[in-house]
Every structure is written in C-alpha cells, then in structure tokens.
Amino acid sequence: MFENEPRRPADPDREIQRLDAILRAAGDAIITADADGVIHDFNPAAEAMFGYTADQMVGTKLNHLMPEPHATHHDEYLRHYEETGEAKVIGIGRELEAVRADGSRFPIELNVTDTGLRDPRLFIGVVRDISERRQREAERLHFYANFDALTGLPNRDHALELLDESIRQCPTQHRVALMEVRLRSFRHIGPTYGQRTAEQILRQVANRLRDLFRDEVSVRARLEGSRFLIGLEYEPDPPLEERLQAVMDRLSEPYKADGQEFRLRPRMGVAECGPGVTCAADLLRQSEIALARVADSADIPYAFADPETDQALRRRLNLETDLHRAVGEGEFFLDYQPQFQLSDGRMTGVEALLRWNHPERGVVSPAEFIPLLEDTGLIIEVGRWILDTAAAQAKAWNAAGLPRLRMAVNLSPLQVRGGGLLQEVMQTLARTRLPEEQLELEITESLLIEDLAGTRRILETLQGMGIRLALDDFGSGFSALSYLHAFPFHTLKVDRTFIHAIGQSDRSEGLLRSIIEMGQNLRMEVVAEGIETEGQAAYLRAHGCELGQGFGLARPGPPEAVPPLLTN
Known part of the structure; x- marks a missing residue:
C-alpha cells in the first residue's frame, strides 16, 4: 500500500x-x-x-x-x-x-x-x-633518516653529528673517545638459527649499551650488522681502560634468543680525540683501523688507534689506487737476476723480477706492491705481461747470438688457480717462438698446500710441454718431502734464510746440507738463493750445490746488463 x-x-x-x-x-x-x-x-x-x-x-x-x-x-x-x-x-x-x-x-x-x-x-x-x-610524517621521516629501525639507536650519520657536537662542546679537562665494537661469530647466527634470532640478539646488545655510561655524556649507535659505536666524553680519572673493560664485560655476558644461549666475544677498536683529529669521522676511521687489528684475534679484546698503522694503511690504499693506473700506463719493468754455475762461475740463466717505476715515488719496493697485486687480483694481468715480456727477452738474447739462458718466471697462486695459465703459456711460446726448455716456471709451497690435486694436473701438463718447473723458497713454509715426490719439479730453490745462516748456526747448516743431498738424490738441480759473500759461495760449492744467485754474485739488472756477464 x-x-x-x-x-x-x-x-x-x-x-x-x-x-x-x-x-x-x-x-x-x-x-x-x-x-x-x-x-x-x-x-x-x-x-x-x-x-x-x-x-x-x-x-x-x-x-x-x-x-x-x-x-x-x-x-x-x-x-x-x-x-x-x-x-x-x-x-x-x-x-x-x-x-x-x-x-x-x-x-x-x-x-x-x-x-x-x-x-x-x-x-x-x-x-x-x-x-x-x-608532524607525524616528519617525525617518522626523521626517525628513519637518523635512527636504526631495528634497535632504535642512532645510525652512523646521526651518531657522527652527535659526536661532532660533543667534540665541539667538550670542556678542556675532559676527553672524547670513540669505541667501535663488533661481535665475533655473529655472522653465523642468521644463517644457522634464522634472522629473528639474530635480530633479538642485536636488540639485546643495544639495550646493554643504553645501560652503560648513563651518568656521562655518550653516544650509542648501530653502524651495520653487529658493529656498534660508543662515543664517550669522559674525565681522565678513572682511566679509559676501566670503561673499556666495563663494555667488554657487559657485552660478553650470554645472550638468550628463541630458547638458545649464545656467547659472542666482543672485539673493539678505540680512538681518542687528539692532535690531527678534527671531527668524528676521523675518530671513526681510526677506530675501524684499530678494530681490524683485533677483529679475528682469539685473545686480544681491544686495540687503540695507532698513528703509524694509520699512515701505513693510507700509504697502502694510495698504492693500490696507483697500481690500477700503473697497469695501463706501462710503469712496470723487469730486472733480471743472474744464476751461475757455482763450480766454474758460468752464467746459466736469469730470474725475471718485477719492478715498478712510480711517477712520483720512483722505484717502489716489490715487498710493498706485490702483495697488493695479489690482494687486488691484478697479479693475473700483470703476471701475463711478465711471462710475455720475459719470454720475448730470452728470445731476443737468442737472436743476438748469446748462449741460451734459462728464463725463470715466478707464478702467483692466483695465476695457477685462475684456469687460464696453460693457454697463456702456450700462446706466449707460440708468439715469441721461445724453445720450451728455456722457460722455467717457479711456484711456492703455499700453492701445493691449497690445491694439491688441481695443481698437480696443471704442473704435469706443463712438464709434458717440455717446460721446466721449480719449487721456490724451499724451507720457508710447510716443507714436506711428499711434495717433491708428488710433483714433477726439475729445480729446488733453497730459501735464503738457510744461506744467511752459514757460519751462524750449526743446526741450519745441517739442514742445508740435507736439502742439497736430498735434491741430488732426487736428480733435481739445487739453486741457492740470496748468496751475499764469497764464504757462502765457497761453502755451497764444497757441499755440492750446483747453482746459485744473489747480490754477492751479481745484482739484478736491465736486459743490457746481461751480455757482459756472459763474457766475463
């Protein structure tokens, strides 16, 4: 209705x-x-x-x-x-x-x-x-820009801002220190027990840091992973070491997460505000260097920043940068260390030695830059250049009518493990037309320890090509007779420490005589490295060492220094 x-x-x-x-x-x-x-x-x-x-x-x-x-x-x-x-x-x-x-x-x-x-x-x-x-949005943005979302502690950038302010306002009778902390073995927690367990531990670390130094001006922050920062303005009495120990003790206590108990030993790098430190970033950099010295130590809990170590690291980083440029700019060159028959002084070969002519520093010590070539992986490219250059030089001496000299070239473990060595050697020999028997490749004992089976296959292939193989620096590492039996070496190069011990240590002389005799029994040529005196050369001759090299016989030199030695 x-x-x-x-x-x-x-x-x-x-x-x-x-x-x-x-x-x-x-x-x-x-x-x-x-x-x-x-x-x-x-x-x-x-x-x-x-x-x-x-x-x-x-x-x-x-x-x-x-x-x-x-x-x-x-x-x-x-x-x-x-x-x-x-x-x-x-x-x-x-x-x-x-x-x-x-x-x-x-x-x-x-x-x-x-x-x-x-x-x-x-x-x-x-x-x-x-x-x-x-306002809420601004506060949220401020939080995420300045604080760690997991722990609520300031992040790296905000912590440095707070610490800079503390440095500027620090009274003259006070000091400022920065402690960077890392928990050993924490990186295994996540993959083993899960991310939730790892995050619970990190929150506990943050809470423990909040409880420390409540009565002193301090900054606590999380940098990344298990790396935390403590910035502290303090009076000299009590000494800083007492505060450091308080941090170590508190962070060493067991952590409980998801029904598990964990003990994670903290390690700490400490930097104090002093001459040359103008901002918190300087302190952080120094504390990172100090932490690197003890990060993997089993018994040293913390270390203070050391200006000398800082300078050494700066020098290393600068060299690393320069090395990348040097590869492209052709700043490397080779010197050749002559090898002699000790019985009659006849020159039988040379060892190619890498040198670096830095445009500002001049010739840099190989002890400084060769480890950097290894660390950066540049040794693979540079090693290829060494092999090509040395083989071409040996072939040039052949063409000049000089007696055929054996050319020894050192191989880096990275070159051997890289997988391209055999092809590089074959290409070098084909390009330079150097007879295979004139090339000798030297490797160190450390390579044998790292990859026994893989290295043996490569060395046996090189031997089958007619290339000579030498074991370098024998006696300097984990020497084992099994290496000499398992690998096809033609030459045994005795480490210089045994040569320097001649006339100094009866025990070392006994070992040296045993190495020479062992090499002879295995039908290997024995080369003594680092001969510096006629007395050392005479001792080696008397005990049957066939070959030698060192400053006492002839210094390394450029290619043009070799021909006169063949006629002298």
Whole structure:
C-alpha cells in the first residue's frame, strides 16, 4: 500500500534548517562559495580552524584564507572548470597551505565538490587541518633518516653529528673517545638459527649499551650488522681502560634468543680525540683501523688507534689506487737476476723480477706492491705481461747470438688457480717462438698446500710441454718431502734464510746440507738463493750445490746488463 502512496513535496524551509544543522554539527570545516569564490556558509568547525567568525567571512572571497601562490592557483582551477568542465580540483582532495586570522600558516587538505545548484552556483569545500599528520610524517621521516629501525639507536650519520657536537662542546679537562665494537661469530647466527634470532640478539646488545655510561655524556649507535659505536666524553680519572673493560664485560655476558644461549666475544677498536683529529669521522676511521687489528684475534679484546698503522694503511690504499693506473700506463719493468754455475762461475740463466717505476715515488719496493697485486687480483694481468715480456727477452738474447739462458718466471697462486695459465703459456711460446726448455716456471709451497690435486694436473701438463718447473723458497713454509715426490719439479730453490745462516748456526747448516743431498738424490738441480759473500759461495760449492744467485754474485739488472756477464 505504501508503494502507491504519493511522495510529499519537501518543505524548503525545513530542508534549509536540516542542512544548516548538518553544517553546524560537522566535525570538518565546511565552506560553501559561489563561482566567483564568494563565501556563503562558514560553519563552526571552520570558525574554530581559521579563527574568523561566520559573520566576518560570509560575503568575502575564499582566497582570503589562502596565501599566495595557493590563492591564485585556486581561482585559476575554478575558472578553468567553469570554462571547460575539466575537474582539476573539483572532487579531488589536495594538500595546500591555509592562513589563520592571526596570520599563521598551517597545512590543510581541501576537497571541493560541485553541488550542481544554480542561482547561485555553489561549491562545497571540506577542509581538514593536517598539521598533526604532517608532524607525524616528519617525525617518522626523521626517525628513519637518523635512527636504526631495528634497535632504535642512532645510525652512523646521526651518531657522527652527535659526536661532532660533543667534540665541539667538550670542556678542556675532559676527553672524547670513540669505541667501535663488533661481535665475533655473529655472522653465523642468521644463517644457522634464522634472522629473528639474530635480530633479538642485536636488540639485546643495544639495550646493554643504553645501560652503560648513563651518568656521562655518550653516544650509542648501530653502524651495520653487529658493529656498534660508543662515543664517550669522559674525565681522565678513572682511566679509559676501566670503561673499556666495563663494555667488554657487559657485552660478553650470554645472550638468550628463541630458547638458545649464545656467547659472542666482543672485539673493539678505540680512538681518542687528539692532535690531527678534527671531527668524528676521523675518530671513526681510526677506530675501524684499530678494530681490524683485533677483529679475528682469539685473545686480544681491544686495540687503540695507532698513528703509524694509520699512515701505513693510507700509504697502502694510495698504492693500490696507483697500481690500477700503473697497469695501463706501462710503469712496470723487469730486472733480471743472474744464476751461475757455482763450480766454474758460468752464467746459466736469469730470474725475471718485477719492478715498478712510480711517477712520483720512483722505484717502489716489490715487498710493498706485490702483495697488493695479489690482494687486488691484478697479479693475473700483470703476471701475463711478465711471462710475455720475459719470454720475448730470452728470445731476443737468442737472436743476438748469446748462449741460451734459462728464463725463470715466478707464478702467483692466483695465476695457477685462475684456469687460464696453460693457454697463456702456450700462446706466449707460440708468439715469441721461445724453445720450451728455456722457460722455467717457479711456484711456492703455499700453492701445493691449497690445491694439491688441481695443481698437480696443471704442473704435469706443463712438464709434458717440455717446460721446466721449480719449487721456490724451499724451507720457508710447510716443507714436506711428499711434495717433491708428488710433483714433477726439475729445480729446488733453497730459501735464503738457510744461506744467511752459514757460519751462524750449526743446526741450519745441517739442514742445508740435507736439502742439497736430498735434491741430488732426487736428480733435481739445487739453486741457492740470496748468496751475499764469497764464504757462502765457497761453502755451497764444497757441499755440492750446483747453482746459485744473489747480490754477492751479481745484482739484478736491465736486459743490457746481461751480455757482459756472459763474457766475463
């Protein structure tokens, strides 16, 4: 019966009252305005938000509530809508600035809707004050920019800012120290027990650090992984060492996570603010160097920064950078160390020795740069160049009519393990046309220990090609007779320490005689390295050592220094 009942016409006055009640009760600021931006309604929430009364605002322009350029932009958006019907702002919430009666500015979210009414044309604007939301967003951004999300401690950059401030404001009678801590074996926790367990431990570390030095000016931070930082402003009494021990004791206590107990020994690098330290970054760099000295130590818990170590590391890093340039700039060259028959002084061969002519420092000691070539992997490229250059030089001496000299070239373990050595040797011999038997490749005992089976296959292939093989620095490492039996060596090079012990140690002389005799019994040539005196040479001759090299016989030199030695 209700479906057929005619609908009663709305009472206009009653509708106006109802809409007015809605506007007044609304929690959001609601403003109505016509197409010219003139305000028609300004509800109580708008009065509270902007600080104006409705009587003050009705009849004024809406852009009165907006600072520039927002006011101009808003007028342009409405004009564009009126002309084209394209809704750049209509029905779309947007964030902008508003201005209160006292002139203060604050962020708002404004959503304008076209009512569809005519005479007058009306738009409704719903306004929300988003100051609190913006504040929460700013605080969240500040936290993630300056703090570690897992532990809540300052991150690296923020910690350095705080420590810089501490250094600037530190009283003259106080000192500032930075401690960088790392937990040994922590890296195994995640893969073994899971990430959740690792994170629980890190939170416990952070909480323990918070409990330390509460009565002193301090900064605690997490750098990465299990690396934490403590910046401390302290008085000299009690000494810093007592505070360091407090940190070590607290962090050495057991950690419990997911029903497991863990003991992770902390290691620490310590740097104190002193001459040459102008900022926290300097302290952190020094503490990192100190930590590197004890990070894997079993019994040394912490170390202080050492200026000499710092300088050595700087020098090393600079050299490493320069080495990359040297490879491309052709700064390397070879000297040749002559080898002689000790019985008659006849020159039988040379050993190619790598040298580096640095454009600023001159010739750099091989002891400085060859380990860096190994560490950076550049030794593979440089080793290939050494092999090519040495073989080409030996072939040039052949072409000049000189007696055929054996060319010994040292191989890096990286070259042997790299997989391309056999092909490189074959290409070098094909390119230079050097007879295979003139090339001798030297390897050290350490390579035999690292990869016994793989190295044997490579060396047996080289022997099958007719290339001679030498075991270098015999006696300097983990010498084992099994190596001499298992590998196809032609030459045994006795480490220089045995040669220097001649006339100094009966025990070392006994070992030297045994090595010479062993080499003879195995039908290997024995070369004594590092001969410096005629007395050493005479002793070696007397006990049957066939070959020798060293400064006492002839110093290493350029290619042009070799021919005169063959005629002398």
